[in-house]
Structure formats: structure tokens, C-alpha cells
Amino acid sequence: MGVLIKAAYAAPAAGLAALGLPLLIYLPDYYATVVGLPLGLVGVAFLVARLADIAIDPLAGILIDRTRSRHGRFRLWLAMGTPLLMLSVHGLFMPPTGASFSYLAVCLAGTYAAWSLCFVAHLGWGGTLSRDYGGRNAIFAWCQVLFLVGGLAVTALPLLPPLRTAPQATLPAMGWFVLISFPLGVAAALLLVPERNGGQRPMPRWRDYGRLLGQGAIARLLAADFLSSTAVYAAGGVFFFYYATFHDLDRMQTAALLFAVKAGAMAGAPLWGWLGNRLEKHRAMALGFSGMVLMCLVVHLFRWSGLTAGLAILGVFGTFLSADPVLVRSMMADLGDEHRLITGIDQMGTLAALLSVSDKLAAAIGPALALTALSMAGFDAHAQATQQGAPALQTLAAAAVWIPAVLHGMAAILVYTNCRKY
Numbered sequence: 035m036g037v038l039i040k041a042a043y044a045a046p047a048a049g050l051a052a053l054g055l056p057l058l059i060y061l062p063d064y065y066a067t068v069v070g071l072p073l074g075l076v077g078v079a080f081l082v083a084r085l086a087d088i089a090i091d092p093l094a095g096i097l098i099d100r101t102r103s104r105h106g107r108f109r110l111w112l113a114m115g116t117p118l119l120m121l122s123v124h125g126l127f128m129p130p131t132g133a134s135f136s137y138l139a140v141c142l143a144g145t146y147a148a149w150s151l152c153f154v155a156h157l158g159w160g161g162t163l164s165r166d167y168g169g170r171n172a173i174f175a176w177c178q179v180l181f182l183v184g185g186l187a188v189t190a191l192p193l194l195p196p197l198r199t200a201p202q203a204t205l206p207a208m209g210w211f212v213l214i215s216f217p218l219g220v221a222a223a224l225l226l227v228p229e230r231n232g233g234q235r236p237m238p239r240w241r242d243y244g245r246l247l248g249q250g251a252i253a254r255l256l257a258a259d260f261l262s263s264t265a266v267y268a269a270g271g272v273f274f275f276y277y278a279t280f281h282d283l284d285r286m287q288t289a290a291l292l293f294a295v296k297a298g299a300m301a302g303a304p305l306w307g308w309l310g311n312r313l314e315k316h317r318a319m320a321l322g323f324s325g326m327v328l329m330c331l332v333v334h335l336f337r338w339s340g341l342t343a344g345l346a347i348l349g350v351f352g353t354f355l356s357a358d359p360v361l362v363r364s365m366m367a368d369l370g371d372e373h374r375l376i377t378g379i380d381q382m383g384t385l386a387a388l389l390s391v392s393d394k395l396a397a398a399i400g401p402a403l404a405l406t407a408l409s410m411a412g413f414d415a416h417a418q419a420t421q422q423g424a425p426a427l428q429t430l431a432a433a434a435v436w437i438p439a440v441l442h443g444m445a446a447i448l449v450y451t452n453c454r455k456y
Contacts (some may be wrong), residue, residue, distance in 0.1 A: 042226035043163060044176040046112070046156050048184030049216025053123065053149060055188050056208045061126070064205045065138055075135045079142055087146035088394050094154040095387025099238050099380065106229030107383065108159030112152055116220045119148035120213055127209025150390065156223075158386035161367030162230045168311040170364040175307035178359045182300040184215065189293070238379050246381055247388075252369050256392050258448035259362045262323055263396035265438035265445075266355070269330075271401030272408065276434040277344070279419045279427070280334070287341050294345045298352020305353060306360045315365050316449050322357025323446035329354055330439040334431060363389065365449075404433040 062080055066073045094111075101107040122144030129137065160177060164170050188208050191197060197204050247253060269276075277288045309318040329351040338347060366389055370382045411429035413422060422430075 039163075039227055040173055040176040041180075042222040043160060043173065044180040045219030045222040046152070046216060047177045047181040047219070048187070049212050049219050050149070050153055050156070051181040051184035052188040052208065052212050052215060053145075055185060056127070056205060057145075060205050060208065064202075065129070065133075068202050068205075069129055069133050069138075071133075071135060071138065076138070079135060079139045083139070083142040083146050084394075084398060086143065087150055088391055088398070090147050090150040091154055091387040091390045091394070092384070094151045095158070095381075095384035096238075098155055098158060098383030108155045108162070109224055109229045111155040112159065112220060113224060115148045115151035115155065116217060118144060119152055120217060122148055123209055123212050127212070128206050152220075154383060154387045154390055157363065157389065158383040159227075159229060160363070161370055161382045161386060163227070165371065167315075167368065168307075170367050171307035171310040171315070171360060172304075174360045174363045175303045175356075177363075178303040178356050179300055180219075181359070182296055182303070186293070186296055186300075187211065187215075189296075238381055238384070245377065246373060246384060249369070249373060252366070252373070252385070252388075254448045254451065255362060255365055255369065256388055258319075258323070258445040259358060259389065260392045260396055261441045261448070262326070262358055262445040263393050264400040265326070265441035267397050267400030268404040269400075269434050269438045271404045272430060272433045275408070275413070275415065276430055279422065279430060281339065281344065282419065283341065283344065287344075290341060291344050291348045294348040295352040295355065298349035299355045300352075301349075302353030302356035303360055306357045307364075310361050310364060315361050315368070319357060319361040319365065320446045320450040322354055322361065323442045323449065325354040325357070326351075326442040327439045327446070330435045330442070334435040407433055 062076050065071050065076045098107050098111050101110060103110045105113075122141055125137075126141035126145050129141075160173050161170070163173055188211055191207050191211065192204050194207075197207055273292065274285060274288050277283045277291060278285070283291070306318060306322060309321070312318070313321065329347075333347060333351065336347070338344065366385050367382070370380075370385045374380045374382075407429050408426070411423075411425045413426035413430060419427075
């Protein structure tokens with residue numbers, strides 16, 4: 035498979051990534067401060083939409099796997115979901131004056147539903163593009179690189195001079211970035227990337243979904259992905275608190291560390307694709323998870339100070355961060371092929387949906403547990419490090435370092451127990 039095909043397939047990932055950050059950080063603040071909705075109502079709208087979003091993914095996977103079309107199942111649903119996503123994003127990011135709670139709820143519901151459909155269709159499509167053991171690593175490495183490009187681009191938008199002087203225009207600018215980048219990426223994928231013909235595939239029966247989850251290798255891989263993702267999101271939820279408290283860095287310096295993590299992850303994506311071929315995927319993934327354990331310890335126990343040392347350490351940390359999205363997706367596609375050969379049933383869409391659910395549950399649970407534990411320990415977000423009590427400091431270290439290290443270690447053991455070639 036040529037470079038052009040891989041890049042074209044990965045192109046929609048940039049727009050999907052650009053949508054994630056505003057939904058998490060900028061939209062709640064915008065609707066509470068600029069639009070003027072009560073903060074409690076904004077929180078309720080986002081909570082309900084997020085919980086419903088998790089439920090939509092399995093339905094999207096089932097729907098895709100049961101689709102029979104001469105245009106393909108993944109390409110068809112990606113094409114159908116894109117206009118709905120663009121319509122919802124336009125409404126959500128450019129609300130009219132005096133937008134109501136109902137307006138926010140409807141736009142959020144449409145955005146999350148369309149995003150889930152597009153993401154699952156795109157991820158499942160990637161799992162079918164190649165039947166080659168090593169080829170899948172390269173496909174998902176390209177996807178991870180474009181995903182990080184989109185995330186970095188939307189992160190940089192608030193730093194542009196026009197938006198620094200008019201912060202209320204930041205959210206609409208992010209919306210336009212999504213509205214331009216995602217349809218262009220989808221168009222490139224649909225025009226340049228074929229979908230493998232599945233032939234006369236048998237329709238999955240309801241009992242086939244139980245058999246899918248009962249397959250030990252699939253269950254272990256999902257568990258490893260969930261543990262590692264929970265660790266990443268928990269540490270991310272306290273990222274700014276941790277580096278301000280233990281390394282005396284201000285908010286701009288800590289934001290620079292976050293940029294270093296993303297830059298390191300971008301550099302690491304092709305590295306893990308290559309290592310997956312050299313070492314076999316389960317061994318490379320176990321190495322990646324073990325590296326996360328090591329870097330958690332280096333960050334906390336290695337005595338470093340200043341931004342330069344932090345950028346170097348967090349850059350290396352980021353390279354390990356790309357192992358999961360590259361190799362776990364590639365391994366799950368291999369397991370989907372194995373399941374199809376054994377049962378005769380192709381359920382790649384459902385497997386893509388399960389990976390999406392794993393990530394979204396981790397994104398909801400990890401930060402919630404970390405921040406709740408900090409609050410219960412008496413951590414004061416506005417106080418200096420010297421003013422924090424011992425329980426608060428211990429809990430912060432546990433949330434940012436110790437518990438993530440344990441979870442990454444458990445994930446490494448889980449993937450290595452599947453000590454065979456996926």
C-alpha cells in the first residue's frame with residue numbers, strides 16, 4: 035500500500051482530533067460566559083451528552099457490520115455521518131445570541147452521535163485496509179500522526195495574535211478549523227482509498243456479539259487498553275496541578291511541556307509501527323506500556339528543574355504514548371481477522387466500537403477519580419506548594435505518578451500474556 039493511500043486514509047483523523055479539545059475545555063466555558071447559560075445547566079447538558087455518546091458507539095458498530103452496500107459499509111457511513119457532524123458542529127460552535135439550554139442539548143447530541151458514527155466507521159475501515167501483519171502498523175501510525183497534527187493545530191489557534199486580543203472568537207475559529215479540515219480529509223479518503231470487498235458476508239447474529247466478547251485475547255486487549263488509557267487520562271486531569279506543585283512551573287511552562295508530550299508522540303508513532311514488525315506486536319506493546327511505567331518514575335523521582343530538562347523528559351514520555359493507539363488498534367484488527375476466519379462472521383465495526391468505548395470510559399473515569407481524590411484530600415488549586423498539606427501532596431503524586439504506573443504495568447502484563455503473534 036502506497037504512502038498516498040495511507041495518508042489519504044488518515045486525513046480525517048486531523049479533523050476528528052481538532053474536535054476533541056474544544057468539547058472538553060472551551061465549549062463549557064464559552065456557553066457559560068459568552069452565551070450566558072447557567073453553569074449548572076451547561077454541566078448537565080455535557081454530562082448527559084457524554085453518557086449517551088458512550089452508548090452510541092456499540093450501536094454504530096452493530097449498524098455498520100450489518101450494512102450491505104455496493105459502496106462499502108465503512109465508506110458509506112463515514113460519508114453519511116460527515117454532513118450531520120458538520121451541521122451539528124456549525125450550530126454548536128457558532129450559537130445565536132441568546133441560545134437556550136435546549137439548543138445546546140440538541141447540538142451536543144447531534145455532534146456526539148455523528149462523531150461516534152464517523153470515528154467508528156473510520157477506525158473499522160482502517161482495520162480492513164490491509165491483511166498484512168506489518169502493513170496495519172503503518173496504517174495506524176499514519177493515523178496517529180495526523181491525529182496529533184490536528185490536535186496541535188487547534189491547540190495553537192488561541193495563540194494567534196487576532197485571537198489573543200479577542201478570546202470570544204476562539205471557539206468559532208476552532209469550529210471553522212473542524213468544518214474545513216474534516217470534510218477535506220473525508221473527501222481525500224473517499225476519493226483515493228478503496229474499501230476491501232467483503233463479498234457475501236453472513237449477517238452477524240445477536241449471539242455472535244457474545245462470542246466476540248468471550249474471546250479471551252480480545253477481552254485482554256480491551257482490558258489493557260482501558261487500564262492504560264485510564265492512567266493517561268487520570269494523569270492528564272491533574273497535569274497542571276502536578277507540575278506547578280512538584281516542579282514549580284507556571285501555567286505557560288506547563289503548557290509547553292504538554293506540547294512536548296504531543297510532539298514526542300508524533301515522533302513515536304512511526305517508531306512503534308516499526309517496532310511492532312521487529313519484535314512482534316504484543317512484545318512491542320508490552321515494551322511501550324513498561325516504558326510508560328519507567329517514565330512515570332523518571333518524572334517524579336529524577337531530580338530535575340527548569341523548562342529545558344522538562345521538555346526533554348516529557349518529549350521522551352510522549353514517544354511511549356503513541357504505542358497504544360498504533361499497536362492496540364493494529365492488534366485488534368488482527369484479532370478481528372482471526373475471529374472472521376474461525377466463525378465466518380466479520381465484526382470489524384463492532385471491534386472498532388469497543389475500542390472507542392474503552393477510550394471514552396477511561397476519559398470519563400480517569401479524571402473524575404483523580405480530581406475527586408484530590409478534593410477529598412484537601413488539595414487547594416489556588417494555594418502554593420508549601421501551603422498544601424501532606425495528604426494533598428501524597429494524593430497528587432499518587433494520581434499523577436504512582437497509580438498510573440501501576441495501571442500501565444498491569445496493561446503490560448495483560449498484553450504480554452497473549453505471547454503469540456497477533
